[in-house]
Amino acid sequence: xxxxxxxxxxxxxxxxxIPPMPxxxxxxxxxxxxxxxxxxxIYDSWKQNKIYSFxxxxxxxxxxxxxxxxxxxxxxxxxxxxxxxxxDMFARYKRMMGYEVLFPLGLDRNGLPIEMAAEKKSGxxxxxxxxxxxxxxxxxxxEESSAETTxxxxxxxxxxxxxxxxxxxxxxYLTDSPFYRALTQxxxxxxxxxxxxxxxxxxxxxxxxxxxxxxxSEIDYKDENSLFTxxxxxxxxxxxxxxxxxxxPEFLCSCEMVIxxxxxxxxxxxxxxxxxxxxxxxEVPIKAHPFAQMDKGTGLVMMCAFGDYTDIRFFxxxxxxxxxxxxxxxxxxxxxxxxxxxxxxxxxxKVLEDLxxxxxxxxxxxxxxxxxxxxxxxxxxxxxxxxxFYVKQMDHKDRMRxxxxxxxxxxxxxxxxxxxxxxxxxxxxxxxxxxxxATEVPLWHCKKCRExxxxxxxxxxxxxxxxxxxxxxxxxxxxDFEGETRVFDTWFDSSISPLYILKWxxxxxxxxxxxxxxxxxQGKEIIRTWLYYTLLKCYHLTGExxxxxxxxxxxxxxxxxxxxxxxxxxxxxxxxILEKYGAEPFRLxxxxxxxxxxxxxxxxxxxxxxxGKTIHKLWNVAKxxxxxxxxxxxxxxxxxxxxxxxxxxxxxHAARDGYERYDFHNPSxxxxxxxxxxxxxxxxxxxxxxAYNTEGKFRLAEQNGALHTLNxxxxxxxxxWSPVMPMLTSRIYTELRGKDIHSEKxxxxxxxxxxxxxxxxxxxxxxxxxKAKKDKGLSLKATIKELSLPEKFKTIxxxxxxxxxxxxxxxTKEFGxxxx
RNA sequence: GGGCCUAUAGUUUAGCGGUUAUAACGUCUCGCUUACACCGAGAAGGUCACCGGUUCGAAUCCGGUUGGGCCCACCA
Numbered sequence: 001x002x003x004x005x006x007x008x009x010x011x012x013x014x015x016x017x018i019p020p021m022p023x024x025x026x027x028x029x030x031x032x033x034x035x036x037x038x039x040x041x042i043y044d045s046w047k048q049n050k051i052y053s054f055x056x057x058x059x060x061x062x063x064x065x066x067x068x069x070x071x072x073x074x075x076x077x078x079x080x081x082x083x084x085x086x087x088d089m090f091a092r093y094k095r096m097m098g099y100e101v102l103f104p105l106g107l108d109r110n111g112l113p114i115e116m117a118a119e120k121k122s123g124x125x126x127x128x129x130x131x132x133x134x135x136x137x138x139x140x141x142x143e144e145s146s147a148e149t150t151x152x153x154x155x156x157x158x159x160x161x162x163x164x165x166x167x168x169x170x171x172x173y174l175t176d177s178p179f180y181r182a183l184t185q186x187x188x189x190x191x192x193x194x195x196x197x198x199x200x201x202x203x204x205x206x207x208x209x210x211x212x213x214x215x216x217s218e219i220d221y222k223d224e225n226s227l228f229t230x231x232x233x234x235x236x237x238x239x240x241x242x243x244x245x246x247x248x249p250e251f252l253c254s255c256e257m258v259i260x261x262x263x264x265x266x267x268x269x270x271x272x273x274x275x276x277x278x279x280x281x282x283e284v285p286i287k288a289h290p291f292a293q294m295d296k297g298t299g300l301v302m303m304c305a306f307g308d309y310t311d312i313r314f315f316x317x318x319x320x321x322x323x324x325x326x327x328x329x330x331x332x333x334x335x336x337x338x339x340x341x342x343x344x345x346x347x348x349x350k351v352l353e354d355l356x357x358x359x360x361x362x363x364x365x366x367x368x369x370x371x372x373x374x375x376x377x378x379x380x381x382x383x384x385x386x387x388x389f390y391v392k393q394m395d396h397k398d399r400m401r402x403x404x405x406x407x408x409x410x411x412x413x414x415x416x417x418x419x420x421x422x423x424x425x426x427x428x429x430x431x432x433x434x435x436x437x438a439t440e441v442p443l444w445h446c447k448k449c450r451e452x453x454x455x456x457x458x459x460x461x462x463x464x465x466x467x468x469x470x471x472x473x474x475x476x477x478x479x480d481f482e483g484e485t486r487v488f489d490t491w492f493d494s495s496i497s498p499l500y501i502l503k504w505x506x507x508x509x510x511x512x513x514x515x516x517x518x519x520x521x522q523g524k525e526i527i528r529t530w531l532y533y534t535l536l537k538c539y540h541l542t543g544e545x546x547x548x549x550x551x552x553x554x555x556x557x558x559x560x561x562x563x564x565x566x567x568x569x570x571x572x573x574x575x576x577i578l579e580k581y582g583a584e585p586f587r588l589x590x591x592x593x594x595x596x597x598x599x600x601x602x603x604x605x606x607x608x609x610x611x612g613k614t615i616h617k618l619w620n621v622a623k624x625x626x627x628x629x630x631x632x633x634x635x636x637x638x639x640x641x642x643x644x645x646x647x648x649x650x651x652x653h654a655a656r657d658g659y660e661r662y663d664f665h666n667p668s669x670x671x672x673x674x675x676x677x678x679x680x681x682x683x684x685x686x687x688x689x690x691a692y693n694t695e696g697k698f699r700l701a702e703q704n705g706a707l708h709t710l711n712x713x714x715x716x717x718x719x720x721w722s723p724v725m726p727m728l729t730s731r732i733y734t735e736l737r738g739k740d741i742h743s744e745k746x747x748x749x750x751x752x753x754x755x756x757x758x759x760x761x762x763x764x765x766x767x768x769x770x771k772a773k774k775d776k777g778l779s780l781k782a783t784i785k786e787l788s789l790p791e792k793f794k795t796i797x798x799x800x801x802x803x804x805x806x807x808x809x810x811x812t813k814e815f816g817x818x819x820x
Numbered sequence: 821g822g823g824c825c826u827a828u829a830g831u832u833u834a835g836c837g838g839u840u841a842u843a844a845c846g847u848c849u850c851g852c853u854u855a856c857a858c859c860g861a862g863a864a865g866g867u868c869a870c871c872g873g874u875u876c877g878a879a880u881c882c883g884g885u886u887g888g889g890c891c892c893a894c895c896a
Contacts, residue, residue, distance in 0.1 A: 033858070228896090246896060259896095292896080301896045308895065371895075416824055417891070424823090424892070524825085525890055554889075559831075561888065592844080594833065599826060600889060607832065609858090610845045616858045624855030669834070673843065684855080692854090767861085774861060780853050 028626040028735045034619040034728055036582025042727045043154055043583075047163050051742070052095075054102050054161040054170030056507075062514045063099035065091060066498040066547070068522050068530070069106030069175060072145045073117035076152045078564065078603055079523075079556045081574035085583075085590045086553070087521050088158045089664045092723035095159075096746040102170055102514070104501050105153060105160040109142050109176040110438045111490035117141050118437070127211060131436050131464065138437040142176075152574060156583045157726050159742075169503060169510065175493050176437075178460040183500055184493045185442040186457035187541055191391065196540050197431075199452075201387045203305075203312045203322065204430065205372070208330025208344075209379035212434040213386055226371075230298065230362040231355055233258070236274040236283050242267075243362050245297030249355065250347040251304035252277055253336045254325045257318065259289040259301050266299060277302075278360050279351065280337065289314075306383035313426075326382050344382070389441065389486075390428040393536055397422055403535050403545045410662045411597040414524055414552035421528040429533070431492045438487035444468040448478030457505070495533035498546045516544065521551040551662050553596045559604035572603055580605065584728045585612030591668035591724045614672050615728055618717070621680055622732045625710045628691060636701035638690075639795035641709040643757040644683045647674070648716050649749045655720045656746065664724060671721055679713060682763050689802035697802055719747045756792065765793065765815075769804050772817050783807060788816035 031038075046052065065087060070080050091103040115126055118138045126134050150163055150172065161170030167179045174180060191197045204213040226247045233242050244258065258275045260267035267286075274283040291314055292301045305322030306312050315322050325335040332339045332347045339347040355361050372381040393400070400422050409415040432441055442461040444453045455461055455469045463483030472479055496504075498517035503510045522530055531550065538546035557563055558570040577586050589611040594601045637645075651674050655667035687706040690698050698706075714736075722729040722741045733741035773782055788810040793800065797809060810816075 033856085226895095244896080248896080297896060303896085310894080310896080367895090413825065420823060421891080523890095528891070554825085557889085563889085592833090602832065604831085607845065610832095613845090613858050616856070620856035620859090622855085627855075666834080669843075677843090680855085681860090688855090770861060774850080780851095780861085 029619070029623045029732065034584070034615050034731070036578075036584075038731060039155070039157070039582050039584065039727050042730055043157055046157075046159070047154060050162070051740070052091075052101075052103070052159040052161055054104075055100060056169045056510055058100035060098060060100040062102060062518075063091075063094040064102035064498075064502065064514060064517045065519045065521065066501060066517050066534075067104060067106060069108035069173075069494065069497065070149060071113045072107050072109055072142060072149050073113050074145070075148055076574055078572050078574055078577075081152070081156060081577070081586070082556050082590050082596065082601065082603075083521065083523075083553050084153060084158050085156055085587045086596065086662075086664065087551075088156075088726075089587075089591065089723040090519065090521075090551075090662055091159055092726060092742060093659045093746065095742065096719070096723070096744060098745070101161075102501060103159060103161055104170045105150065105158075105163070105172045106497060106501075107146055107149060107172065107174050108490075108494060109146070109174050110493050112435070114138050114142060115435065115437050125210070126436060134436050146174075152578075155578050156574070157587065159726070169501070169507075173500065176439075180493070180500060181439045182458060182460040183496060183505060184439045184488065185459075185461060186505055187496055187499070187537065188442060188488070188492075189454050189457045191537075191540055192454060194540070196392050197389055198392070199387055199389050201385050202390075202427075202430070203315075203324075203383045203385050204388060206328075206382050206384040206386070207374035207379055208326070208328075208382060209374060211328060213388065213432075214374060214381070225366055227352070227364055228297075228367045229352060229355070229364045231278055232360045232362055233278055234276045235270070235286075236276055238273070242270070242275065242300055243298045244300045244302050246302060247367070248304065248307045248348070249351045250332065250336070250339065250344060251307055251325065252302070252351065253280055253339070254304040254306075254323050255282075255284055255302045256305065256315070256320045256323070257284050257303045258286045259292045259303060260286070260299055261292040261294045262288040262290060264288075264292070264294045264299050278358070279354055289318075305385075308383070312383060322385060324383075324385050326384060328384070330379070330382070344380070388430045389432040390430055391492075391537070391540070393425060393429050394427070396536065396539070397425060399539065400532070400536060403539060406545050407547060408549045410549065410551045411595075413598065414527065414550075417524060417527045417552075418532060421532055429536070431489050432486040433489050434485075435487050438490065439493055440464065441484045441486045441488060443484040444470070444481040445484065446473035446476060446478045447480040447482055449473060449476035451475040452484075453481060491529050491533045492537075494530055495537045496541075498534065499538060499541065504542070515542075515546070517547050519549045519551060520547045521553065524552045524554060527552065549662075551597065554598070554600045556596075556601045556603050559602050559606075561600070561602055572605070577605070577608060581608055581612055584615055584725045585609065588612075588614060588668070588725055591664040592672060593665075595663070595665045597662070614675065615725065617675060617680065618721075618725075618728065619732070621675065621684070622714055622718075622736065624684070625714045626736055628707050628710070631704045631707050631711075633704060634701040635704040635708045636699070637705045637709065637753075638702060638799060639755060639757060640683065640686050640799045641705050642753040643755040643759070643762070643796075644679065644709060644713055645750050645753050646755050647678055647683075647759055648713055649751060652716060652720065652747055652749050659723070659746075667720070668724055671717065675717060677763070678759055679717070682759070682766055683713070684710070685766065686762075686796070686799045686803045690799060698798065702798075716747050719744060757796065761792070762796075765789070765800075766804075768815065769817065772819065776819055778819065781805060782819065784817060784819050786810060786816075786818040788812045788814060790815065 067087060070076060091101045095101050115138060118141045119125055121141055122137060153160065154163055162172055165172045165174065188197065207214050228245055228247050229249055230243050230245045233244055235242065255277050270286045271288060273286050275286050276283055291310060292299060303311060303314050305315055305324050323335045325332055326344060327333040330343060332342050334340055336347060339350055342350060373379060374381060401419065404415060404418045404422065440462050442455055442463065444463050446453055451473060453468060453470050453473060464485045466483065468481035502514045502517055520531060534546065562570060564571045585608055589608045592611055593607065651670055654670055658667040690703055690706040691710065693703040718729045718733050718741060726742060730741050733739065770780060773780055783805045784807065786808050787806045790813060791811050794811055800806060801809065
């Protein structure tokens with residue numbers, strides 16, 4: 001039977017006043033308990049039969065999830081395992097709601113983490129290889145780790161459309177595949193033609209050791225001792241001197257201005273005068289500027305190109321021309337005059353020595369300061385002007401704010417993180433890098449006129465090793481070209497994932513049908529990068545907001561609330577969880593433990609194991625229900641049955657309401673509590689005697705009512721929980737109903753019954769009777785001679801009598817119990 | 821240093837203006853009762869981080885302090 005036919009039949013059947021009674025035979029669920037060993041057969045069959053594959057020709061509404069492609073250089077960590085399990089719940093729920101769900105797995109294989117892994121493995125820096133050799137080394141590292149990542153997701157029961165790599169909709173994709181890289185390059189070409197990308201010389205973080213521009217995210221900080229030196233300066237055309245403190249005296253040659261705070265009365269008379277740079281004799285203007293803080297040093301600051309980020313901003317604001325004195329080799333250049341050729345630290349020592357000789361040093365003291373260093377080579381970061389490509393974003397901040405407002409945020413509080421980031425964006429987005437394992441900038445330069453020449457989009461280009469596909473330069477008709485050697489920042493690749501999965505640029509009909517992408521799930525720490533850049537780039541390319549929803553997750557910490565790290569030894573490896581407990585207890589833990597969209601989750605083996613108890617409970621409830629024969633003949637519901645059906649209605653309503661808001665936490669807590677405390681402890685105990693009906697106290701129709709309701713309740717619990725525990729519920733449902741639970745529709749509220757019974761009152765009544773027996777040292781099977789009960793329980797008299805072994809019930813206002 | 825988020829039993833959580841604050845895990849006591857000992861029945865355990873305010877009334881709203889998380893920055 002097809003999925004659709006099964007689902008339709010099920011829905012059609014659920015319209016009578018009495019819920020349908022599925023047929024079943026005794027002796028099902030023979031195993032004593034659910035075990036992790038049962039999982040493999042299930043996920044293997046899912047993979048083999050491709051039951052979650054995506055049908056691009058579907059007539060259903062499309063629900064798409066832009067999954068965050070994990071880096072494959074390391075095995076998946078607990079955060080991946082948790083968030084992907086939750087995303088899988090979203091996907092499974094939406095399938096049951098009738099959507100065609102696009103849920104692909106992507107693997108991020110571009111950029112620095114891969115290069116670092118390759119360097120670590122070989123023990124050599126990338127600069128020590130030829131470009132070709134290094135790319136080969138990266139590929140080798142990647143091949144070893146990608147299979148492991150995919151396998152972990154399979155074992156977790158994640159219902160990706162496919163576990164095979166390919167270029168079709170829903171296939172596993174790699175961000176370094178020719179398909180993906182061709183798309184990345186096409187977006188560059190498209191935006192270049194629209195004038196949204198330009199090249200400019202600006203200051204960047206530069207690591208002299210690695211000889212490359214590096215991203216802010218590649219910077220570490222270290223507390224370093226340094227010498228703070230007060231130096232005497234002369235004022236031009238006057239005998240007056242001033243004293244300026246500095247930790248970077250080697251930058252004297254790059255000084256373009258001296259500033260003081262506008263409020264600083266000590267220096268107001270210097271406005272408009274010029275200071276003479278010691279050792280160089282160059283005159284620079286003195287100006288009031290709020291960057292200078294009166295209480296720091298002498299209150300005077302020499303502004304040089306460039307000591308830190310403030311300097312960079314200052315030069316930009318003041319429109320000063322920076323004369324950068326450090327070369328790409330990390331040594332002083334022509335601007336440094338006599339110090340040319342010295343390394344930065346050597347130059348600093350020599351400058352200090354010369355200042356001392358000239359008698360210009362007033363005071364010196366040791367200070368420590370937080371210094372930016374390269375996370376790889378540990379060299380001090382320098383700020384050097386280099387030519388890079390930029391994507392325009394400063395002109396589009398208002399539009400970005402609108403897009404942020406348009407998105408539906410789960411949780412809503414997370415929106416503020418993006419709004420704050422947009423406010424703080426102060427320069428356009430630099431997208432080029434001087435690295436190897438990344439998508440190449442698709443561009444050649446005409447050797448004659450130096451103008452850039454761009455190829456047509458649609459193919460993957462490697463300009464550093466390929467001939468230019470354009471024969472003549474459109475500007476000057478030159479015929480010789482030089483391939484661009486730079487590559488893209490990783491975010492330039494990852495920010496088109498929704499376009500890639502929806503086939504923008506390659507299947508316009510499908511893209512038009514499927515857009516916008518429904519959900520972007522991701523970590524809160526990459527809102528300012530992944531989410532922001534994706535919204536920006538997709539807006540530049542499509543003019544629209546590419547997502548309708550975004551689900552932002554916090555983090556998984558260790559049991560004490562501390563971030564997991566190798567050095568602390570508190571890492572919980574998902575593979576160990578899978579080996580010890582299997583996927584199902586872990587998945588239930590993911591839902592039950594907490595709400596990861598508002599707080600960090602603390603993880604421990606103990607609590608995952610604890611979650612597993614509910615699986616055992618559900619298995620046994622199912623086993624109990626499965627042990628009874630098929631219902632034949634008339635079904636008559638008693639008040640107890642109607643009561644549990646109304647309780648279930650409350651659960652169904654709350655669960656579906658939660659699921660719609662990506663909340664699987666609260667519904668799972670409700671379900672767990674219902675299963676143990678309401679269904680197993682009270683309903684099941686009350687109707688057990690009727691279900692067995694060994695003494696024939698009940699009519700057949702009444703007995704059928706109990707059996708029928710037991711089955712209905714189990715059905716509801718299984719279906720509501722099937723997105724959370726897909727393997728367990730699938731196994732039970734297949735055995736009891738002979739159908740795949742994941743092809744069924746989500747349960748609807750029954751809504752046909754009302755009751756005067758209150759769950760808490762039934763629980764209290766049962767407890768009181770059990771306690772009374774226990775206090776007398778009697779077995780729970782012991783007979784009660786006489787029970788006096790309030791009238792309100794009269795509707796369940798037959799079940800009460802049978803369940804508690806009561807000989808006579810007297811209806812009064814008071815509760816009383818007389819035991820034989 | 822700044823912004824945002826967060827703080828409830830030993831642990832993890834529910835509650836988000838209204839009677840003695842929810843549940844689970846763990847702990848303790850008793851019990852093999854034919855779905856389940858991965859169980860059942862019970863018990864102990866909380867000045868709801870701290871200080872102040874609004875209110876007839878605050879775990880819940882507001883301000884501040886402290887601890888934790890994420891991000892940004894500082895470094896003359």
